[in-house]
Amino acid sequence: VRISGGTVQIEGVRIGDTPITEYDEIETELQTARPASDVLDLSPMQIFEEGVGAELVRDWPLDDAGNRTDGPAVDTPIRRFTGDDAAGVRIVLNWSGGLFQNNRDGELKTLYTAIRVRQRPSLDVEWEEVALLEYSEKKDYQFFRELAxxxxxxxxxxxxVMRTDNPADDREMKTCRWELLQTLRPEAPVAWGGTVTKLGMRARATAQFSGQIDRLSALCSRIIPDYDAATGTWMERATxxxxxxxxxxxxxxxxxxxxxxADSAINLGRIEHWHAFCTSKGLTFNHVFEEDGLSLGDVLADLPPAGPSFMTR
Structure with a gap:
């Protein structure tokens, strides 16, 4: 997540309305005032994620009345396209109810399942197999597996992605969803020539949350030269x-x-007087510039009215 150019103080990181400290299995990494080309250890590449959320099914054939007929189970592949210029792919599978079977006495036993993954560069080319994933588990709780x-x-x-094992019977649980498709590119996530502050996060999908995290927020304060009246000097701090x-x-x-x-081209004396005036009146400026095509004049014009009027005295 790119927070801003330059140096930024970051506090109060939240997912939705909940502080990030309330979640388990979350790692964070902060880079401050670093070249945008520097990669985060937690996110060393560009990752473009698509939520698939499709159940992998393989059922017995049925007649028009809905009754099972003779014949092999019906292959039901799920297909998706990656993003452009993919160098790698990652898929995430989710067994929301676990993978297990019960014997006639209700005891938990190991259950087998198999999933085939194939790929092709275009619709007119034959499929090539990536992997045949085989799992044997005795888990009656949710778990995830990934393949990259x-x-x-x-x-x-x-x-x-397609299941290749037999359909489940009444005593078996092996419902599996293809949860995520990620397009991987080795380039740095932020393409910009300046310095930025970046916050990286890696979260293990658990019962607390799963899927893409799209409500991450934080209280961010730009660290810039700020006049300190007590010492009569400018210092770097959040202001x-x-x-x-x-x-x-x-x-x-x-x-x-x-x-x-340059410093020599700015009337620092007037700005220091203005700083004292804003401090005495409790004036603050907290606008976030996100519009494209802004000029320096546009930015300066957005400063509070106290600024331009004071500077012309």
């Missing part, structure tokens, strides 16, 4: 003072170097 592999050539691949934001905008690394103001 490198494709022969980068591109968009069609992936097929919401409009005067500090004004100076940071003039010297932002997001600007072309020829437009980036």
């Amino acid at each position: 592999w490198t494709v022969p050539a980068r591109g968009r691949w069609q992936i097929e 919401s003072n409009p005067a500090s934001a004004f100076r940071a905008a003039l010297q932002s690394e997001a600007l072309p170097e020829r437009l980036r103001a």
Whole structure:
């Protein structure tokens, strides 16, 4: 997750409305003011995830009345395409009710299941087998398994996942869902030339949550030069003072170097007086700039009215 350019103080990380500290099996990694090309150890590549959520079934053939007929079980493959330029693929399988069988006395016994994974680069090419996954478990609770592999050539691949074992009977539990399809690319997740703060997270799917986490939030404060009246100096720290934001905008690394103001080109004395004025009035600036095509003038114009009026005195 790219948080912002430069250095950012991150607090109060949440998933939805729940603090991340309330969850088990979560690892986090924070990179501050690092080149965007630096990769996170927890996420060293680009991962594009699609939720499949399709149950893998293989049932006995039925007649028009819904009665079982003679013949082999019916193959029912599930097929999806990866994203473009895939270098690798990962699939995640979910046995939501476990994998087990009960004998006539109700005792838990080991149960076997098999799943075939195939791939092809286009619809007019024969399938090639990736793996035949065979599992024997005695688990009456949810568990996940994943398979990751490198494709022969980068591109968009069609992936097929299909059960190959016999259908379950009344004493067997082997319901399995193809939960996720991930397209893997070795490039750094953030393609930008400057420095950024990145927060990486890896979570093990458990009873607490599963699937894609899309409600991650945090309280983020930009760390920029901020005037300290007590010492009469500027120091790097988190601040919401409009005067500090004004100076940071003039010297932002997001600007072309020829437009980036040097200290000697800024009237720091006026900005320091403005800083004191904002502090005395409790004025803050917490706007998040997310629009494309903003100019420096647009950014400075969004500062509170106290800024421009004070600076023209």
